[in-house]
Amino acid sequence: xxxxxxEDEPMLLDEMDTYLTEQGYRCEKATTFGVGEDKIVLYEYDxxxxxxxxxxxxxxQLLQLLKKLQKEAGVLIVSAKDSLTDKLAGLNLGADDYMTxxxxxxxxxxxxxxxxxxxxxxxxPQIVVDDLIIDPIAKTVSCNGTFIALTRxxxxxxxxxxxxxxxxxxxxxIAEHLWGDHYDSVDNFDTVYVHTxxxxxxxxxxxxxDYIKTVYGMGYxxxxx
Amino acid sequence: xxxxxxEDEPMLLDEMDTYLTEQGYRCEKATTFGVGEDKIVLYEYDxxxxxxxxxxxxxxQLLQLLKKLQKEAGVLIVSAKDSLTDKLAGLNLGADDYMTxxxxxxxxxxxxxxxxxxxxxxxxPQIVVDDLIIDPIAKTVSCNGTFIALTRxxxxxxxxxxxxxxxxxxxxxIAEHLWGDHYDSVDNFDTVYVHTxxxxxxxxxxxxxDYIKTVYGMGYxxxxx
DNA sequence: TAAAAGTTTAAACTTTCTTTAAAATTGATT
DNA sequence: AATCAATTTTAAAGAAAGTTTAAACTTTTA
Numbered sequence: 001x002x003x004x005x006x007e008d009e010p011m012l013l014d015e016m017d018t019y020l021t022e023q024g025y026r027c028e029k030a031t032t033f034g035v036g037e038d039k040i041v042l043y044e045y046d047x048x049x050x051x052x053x054x055x056x057x058x059x060x061q062l063l064q065l066l067k068k069l070q071k072e073a074g075v076l077i078v079s080a081k082d083s084l085t086d087k088l089a090g091l092n093l094g095a096d097d098y099m100t101x102x103x104x105x106x107x108x109x110x111x112x113x114x115x116x117x118x119x120x121x122x123x124x125p126q127i128v129v130d131d132l133i134i135d136p137i138a139k140t141v142s143c144n145g146t147f148i149a150l151t152r153x154x155x156x157x158x159x160x161x162x163x164x165x166x167x168x169x170x171x172x173x174i175a176e177h178l179w180g181d182h183y184d185s186v187d188n189f190d191t192v193y194v195h196t197x198x199x200x201x202x203x204x205x206x207x208x209x210d211y212i213k214t215v216y217g218m219g220y221x222x223x224x225x
Numbered sequence: 226x227x228x229x230x231x232e233d234e235p236m237l238l239d240e241m242d243t244y245l246t247e248q249g250y251r252c253e254k255a256t257t258f259g260v261g262e263d264k265i266v267l268y269e270y271d272x273x274x275x276x277x278x279x280x281x282x283x284x285x286q287l288l289q290l291l292k293k294l295q296k297e298a299g300v301l302i303v304s305a306k307d308s309l310t311d312k313l314a315g316l317n318l319g320a321d322d323y324m325t326x327x328x329x330x331x332x333x334x335x336x337x338x339x340x341x342x343x344x345x346x347x348x349x350p351q352i353v354v355d356d357l358i359i360d361p362i363a364k365t366v367s368c369n370g371t372f373i374a375l376t377r378x379x380x381x382x383x384x385x386x387x388x389x390x391x392x393x394x395x396x397x398x399i400a401e402h403l404w405g406d407h408y409d410s411v412d413n414f415d416t417v418y419v420h421t422x423x424x425x426x427x428x429x430x431x432x433x434x435d436y437i438k439t440v441y442g443m444g445y446x447x448x449x450x
Numbered sequence: 451t452a453a454a455a456g457t458t459t460a461a462a463c464t465t466t467c468t469t470t471a472a473a474a475t476t477g478a479t480t
Numbered sequence: 481a482a483t484c485a486a487t488t489t490t491a492a493a494g495a496a497a498g499t500t501t502a503a504a505c506t507t508t509t510a
Binding site for chain 1: 269360362363364376377380
């Protein structure tokens with residue numbers, strides 16, 4: 001789960017980053033309107049936490065841009081002032097939630113979790129794929145009543161496979177989704193190979209089925225149904 | 226991806242049909258309120274493109290019917306009049322997007338794509354050729370419900386044949402398309418022969434039909450319809 | 451029916467994938 | 481702050497699959 005933090009107070013920004021990273025989110029940061037704009041245009045996020053007052057422009061403009069680009073990210077607006085008009089403006093522009101500073105990090109996390117649940121997975125907290133039950137919030141996977149212990153990378157990989165189930169996903173796109181956009185080493189998919197194989201083995205051990213098929217020269221395909 | 230076009234202007238209807246079909250959507254057409262009503266009741270669509278002014282009734286009534294039937298299709302409203310009240314009425318009744326005539330087909334396609342993405346359908350646009358369903362995003366080919374396992378070269382070759390369906394393609398152009406401009410050895414099409422034959426055999430094995438006809442001295446022709 | 455074009459087959463070659471294990475990093479605990 | 485355990489990354493060798501080549505064989509057409 002990728003989160004973009006657009007916030008100009010460096011202290012708060014770092015706090016949010018640290019806390020959400022601890023909770024298993026992958027965070028990227030933007031401290032100005034311009035940087036935020038670039039990131040929104042270029043990359044895809046699951047959640048965007050957006051401050052209204054930014055150096056270089058108003059956060060609501062970024063929200064408008066986001067909607068114009070038809071981006072799917074859920075948006076949580078964060079504002080210093082508790083003004084009703086601001087809040088309404090944000091929600092009317094398609095924001096999903098609104099918070100007033102100051103706030104507890106726990107509350108931030110709870111709201112981000114709720115947003116992920118509402119947005120990405122259409123409200124259903126669990127994803128069921130054949131024998132597997134995946135809970136993206138709890139970050140657990142179970143099969144026939146027992147949990148499959150996955151590492152963080154394995155879990156993210158599984159989630160990515162399931163979102164793209166029955167599609168061939170290239171190692172390039174896996175790398176981009178799990179390691180961010182800074183994955184420039186074009187030849188080196190060693191770590192993708194290794195994690196995929198480890199995940200595969202764990203799932204086979206529990207489910208007795210190899211859902212992850214190798215598509216030689218193209219990538220992998222998570223098959224189901 | 227199935228699209229229902231409800232539109233009473235035959236010219237526009239055909240243009241939309243042609244364009245969206247080229248983009249990999251499967252289109253059905255309705256020119257009157259009554260036909261649209263029947264199709265909505267009887268069949269399932271991923272996207273419905275709905276004109277407001279129709280012979281026999283108002284498109285908004287169809288929208289209401291759709292919601293009453295709990296149909297999941299995304300609805301894109303198309304209307305000649307750029308009236309704000311119409312737009313609001315449509316969106317309040319549960320339409321997902323709104324376009325004013327006249328519009329460019331590119332824009333229509335972009336909005337349909339966005340709608341599909343937003344509704345987070347599992348599938349991607351598919352190209353259907355007789356028994357074959359080709360998904361260029363998922364990189365899969367299926368026939369009568371089962372996948373045909375193709376290698377990368379075979380998949381690219383099939384895609385190239387289908388883009389040029391019912392046209393003769395020379396071995397030279399196949400070579401250029403699959404191997405780039407560096408294919409200078411004019412005499413040597415051995416590898417084109419071999420891949421074409423391998424693809425051909427796999428398709429025959431699944432579909433029982435030889436879509437790829439040899440045109441002696443000219444090349445190959447992928448025949449359909 | 452000869453020449454040209456297409457098909458088949460299989461071996462040589464190349465690329466990609468799997469496996470394994472060690473090195474590096476991260477996180478937790480004392 | 482140091483240590484230990486777990487996770488992630490790197491690397492390299494071997495296996496598997498795909499691609500190309502080439503030669504023998506078959507079909508088409510002039």
